[in-house]
Amino acid sequence: VSERSRAEVDATLQTAKLNPAELLPAVHCVSFGPQASAGECCLLQLEPELCAELEAGRSLVIRGEKDEQAVLCSRDKTYDMKIADTSNMLLFIPGCKTPEQLNADPASCNMIYSQIAGFSKNYWELRRCRPKLKKLRKLLMEDPYEGPSSQKDQTSTFSKYTTEDLFSLIQASEEEILHQLQVIDACKIEGRYWRVLEFNYEMKLLDHVTQLIDSESWSLKKVPLRTCLEELGSLEPREMIEHILLSYGRKYIDDAGEVYFEMREDKICRAIAQMLLQNAVKFNLSEFQEVWQQSVPDGMTTRLDQLKGLALVDKSSRPETICLLKVEDLPEDNQERFNSLFSIREKWTEVDITPYIQDLCAEKQTVGALLTKYARSSMLNGVKVYNSRRPIS
Amino acid sequence: PCSSYSSGTGPLAQWMLVELQGEVEPRQSGSLAGSLLGDLHYTCEGIPVLIVGHHILYGKVVQLEKPFAVLVKQAGAPQPSPGEPQGHYTVTALIKTKLLFKTRPKPIITHVPKKV
Numbered sequence: 001v002s003e004r005s006r007a008e009v010d011a012t013l014q015t016a017k018l019n020p021a022e023l024l025p026a027v028h029c030v031s032f033g034p035q036a037s038a039g040e041c042c043l044l045q046l047e048p049e050l051c052a053e054l055e056a057g058r059s060l061v062i063r064g065e066k067d068e069q070a071v072l073c074s075r076d077k078t079y080d081m082k083i084a085d086t087s088n089m090l091l092f093i094p095g096c097k098t099p100e101q102l103n104a105d106p107a108s109c110n111m112i113y114s115q116i117a118g119f120s121k122n123y124w125e126l127r128r129c130r131p132k133l134k135k136l137r138k139l140l141m142e143d144p145y146e147g148p149s150s151q152k153d154q155t156s157t158f159s160k161y162t163t164e165d166l167f168s169l170i171q172a173s174e175e176e177i178l179h180q181l182q183v184i185d186a187c188k189i190e191g192r193y194w195r196v197l198e199f200n201y202e203m204k205l206l207d208h209v210t211q212l213i214d215s216e217s218w219s220l221k222k223v224p225l226r227t228c229l230e231e232l233g234s235l236e237p238r239e240m241i242e243h244i245l246l247s248y249g250r251k252y253i254d255d256a257g258e259v260y261f262e263m264r265e266d267k268i269c270r271a272i273a274q275m276l277l278q279n280a281v282k283f284n285l286s287e288f289q290e291v292w293q294q295s296v297p298d299g300m301t302t303r304l305d306q307l308k309g310l311a312l313v314d315k316s317s318r319p320e321t322i323c324l325l326k327v328e329d330l331p332e333d334n335q336e337r338f339n340s341l342f343s344i345r346e347k348w349t350e351v352d353i354t355p356y357i358q359d360l361c362a363e364k365q366t367v368g369a370l371l372t373k374y375a376r377s378s379m380l381n382g383v384k385v386y387n388s389r390r391p392i393s
Numbered sequence: 394p395c396s397s398y399s400s401g402t403g404p405l406a407q408w409m410l411v412e413l414q415g416e417v418e419p420r421q422s423g424s425l426a427g428s429l430l431g432d433l434h435y436t437c438e439g440i441p442v443l444i445v446g447h448h449i450l451y452g453k454v455v456q457l458e459k460p461f462a463v464l465v466k467q468a469g470a471p472q473p474s475p476g477e478p479q480g481h482y483t484v485t486a487l488i489k490t491k492l493l494f495k496t497r498p499k500p501i502i503t504h505v506p507k508k509v
Contacts, residue, residue: 009432016449016501018434018442028433030411030443032425040466041485051460054484055405060462088495089413091430092463096409098454098490099439116430117408123461 003113004029026102026110030093033115041092041118045084045125050074063171072126076175079126091119128363131172133180134332137196139169144198145189148237160193185247187239197243203275205244206268208232210297213263220299223249225259266306269296273307277324285313285320308355312345327356334360338374342388347378349385405484408463410491411443413450433492441492448498454490461488 009027013020050060053074062081064070072079096114143158161169163178170177181194185202189195197205212231213223225245232241245251248268249261272295277283293302304313309327314320325344331337341348341356354367361367371377375386411433431445443450463486 004429004432012432012444013434016444018444018449022436023442024435024437026435030430030433032428032430034426037425042464042466043488044462044464045459046462046487047459051462051487051489054462054487060484086412087414089416091411091413092408092461092486092488093411094406094408094486096411096433098409099435099441102435114433116411117463 004111006111009111024099024102026097026108026112028096028112028114030096030114030116033117036116036118039118041120043090043092043120043123044072045123047079047126047128049077050079050126063168065169068132068171071129071132071171072124073171073173076173078129078131078172078176080129082125082127083122084125085122087121089119089121090123091116093117130360130362131170131176131180132332133170133172133176134328136166136170136172136177136180137184137328139166140184140186140194140196143195145195145201146198147201147204147240150201160195162192163194166194185243187243189239197240199274199278202244202247203271205236205240206248206271208235209241209244209248210268214298220263220265220297223261223263225251225261263297265300269300269302270306270310272296273302274310274324274326277311277322282321282323285322288322309358312352325356327359330356334370334374338388342375347380347385347387348375349383353386406486407490408486408488410457410461410488412491412493412495413443414495441494443492443494444501445498447501449501450494450498452492452494455493457489457491462486463488 009029010020013023046054054060058075061073062070063073070081072081093114093116095112097108097112102108139159139161143156143160159165166177166181167174172180184196186194186196209223209228209232212218212228213220216227218224223245225242228241228245229238245261248271249263251259251261253259269292273292276288276292276295289302289304296302307322310324311322312325313322330340337357337360341353345352350367350371353371357367357370360370371386374389376389377384377386379385431443434442434444436442439454441452441454443452462484465483465485
C-alpha cells in the first residue's frame, strides 16, 4: 500500500465537504502497522504515582504463582490487577500529535504517516491493595531457627530463602517485604538466608538478657551492648544476642559512642504472656494476671492492652478467662477473616474485634467501614455488638 | 513466577490513544496490517476529525486522568491467556492523551441520484 498523497487527502476532504480553511494544515494518514493485529501490546491503566515512577526509569513487576491472583508491584506499593472491558475499540498510535503540539511547531511537516501499533477492547486496571504478606511468615515458619545447638539445620531439607527468593515468591513490593521482615524480627543467618527464631529459643535468649539486666542492676533504659556480648557470648552466638536486643529494645548511642538499648516494656511483657498462654487452651483471667506480673522483669508493669491481637479475654464467663488468639494465625482474606472470627465468638464488641481486623483496613479505610460491610450490628445489654451477616455452619 | 516491566533504556515514548465505537475489521478479508484506517484532521479550534471510509467522525482531545502504559510482549515468551498477565513484557510507551470519537459517524454522501 503506497502512502497517501496530499492530492488524495485533499480530494477526500472535498468529497466530505470539509473546508480546509477551517482545519489545521497537518493531516495524519493513519494505517495499521505490520504487527497491529498480533496482539502483542496490551494496555495497563496507571495510578498517577506509577506514571511518575515509570518516567523516573523505575520498573514495575507482576507477581503471582499460577494459583494466585496476579498483583502489580512498584518499589513500595502493591496493586490488584483486573481486566476492564470497554465496548469501544482502543487504538494505540505512536508519533501522533495533538493540536497543541502541531501549533507549537510550525515547521512540522503537514503529511504525517502514523501507524497503529496495536488495538484492544480491554485494558488492565489497577487498585491499590494490602501487600499479601501472610505467605512471608508462612515460608519462614517452615523452618524456624532453633539455635546453633540444634541438630536440625544440618539435616534440614527445608528451603532457605534469600532476599531475592522472597521478592519473587511474595505478592508485595520490595519495600513492603523488607519492612515486614523487620516487623516479624526476622534475621539473616549465615549472611544470606532470612530466618525467624523458634519461639522458645527466642524466649531463652530474652531470658538470658533479662537475667543479666537483673543481676547487673542496670536500668531498663540503659542496657549496654558491649557487656551483654561479653557476658553472654559464651552461651549464645553474638549475632543472636545482638538480634534479641534489637528485637526487644531501642538502640541508641551515647555521647561516648557506646551502644545501649532501651528495653521495650510492652513487647517484653507481651512475649512473656504468649509464653504463658501457649501452654493451655484457656486460663482463669485473674490467676493469669498474677502469674504474668510475677514473670516479667523487675520494674515492668503488665497491662491487658499489651495483649491486643494476641489474646482474647472472655468477660461473659464466670470466672473470666483469657486464651491465646493471634491475629497472624487468622486468614488474610477479609471475608474469611470475619468468618473465622465469628466462628470463634458469635458476637463481638468493637473494642474486642478491632485488634483482629485493623490490619485489613485499606488505605484510608476505617474499622467502622469494615464492620459495616462484613458484619451486622445489634444491641446486647445496652452495648453495641457485631455478628455475622450470614449463618455460620 | 513473576514478570518484570521496566522502561528499558532511554526516556519513554509518548503515544496517543484513539477510542472508536464498534469494531475494526479489514475491508477485504485478510489481515489489517498495512491497511489504511483514515485521515485524521484537527479543526482550527482543536477538534479532531477522522475520515474513515465513508464516514466522518468528530471527537475531542481528552487528557487522561489515569495515563496508560503500553506493554509489549518480548519475543519468545509463551502466549499468555487473558487471565494471566505473566510473561515477559517491556513498557514501551506512555499514553497521556486520547482522541475520543463517541459521536455517531456522519456518512459521507458521495452521489445523490437525481429524481427522474
